[in-house]
Amino acid sequence: MQQNLILITDAQLQKIVTDAVSASQQPVSQPPAEIYLIGLQGLADHFGISVTTAWRHAKHLPKYRLGRRLMFKLSEVEQQLRQQ
Numbered sequence: 533m534q535q536n537l538i539l540i541t542d543a544q545l546q547k548i549v550t551d552a553v554s555a556s557q558q559p560v561s562q563p564p565a566e567i568y569l570i571g572l573q574g575l576a577d578h579f580g581i582s583v584t585t586a587w588r589h590a591k592h593l594p595k596y597r598l599g600r601r602l603m604f605k606l607s608e609v610e611q612q613l614r615q616q
Contacts, residue, residue: 569596569603578606 540548570578576586594608 568606569598570606571604572602575604575606575609 533551558577572583572590575590576583579586590602590604591614593604596603596605
């Protein structure tokens, strides 16, 4: 069994570690905000209203159904409210 030994200087080691840390801290690209769906509770929290009030006004807002859950694209809801 042969072992390979690599000799590096302190400066080379520091550069390798610095490059590795920099690469790991690169921001992860996020998908556009439009594709995020929020539920009724998220909608109520965003606008500072109760869930009951959000539920009452949901029939007038653009929404999606996932099973029994109502989901909203925040950008579409805000656009709808701006048009009113």
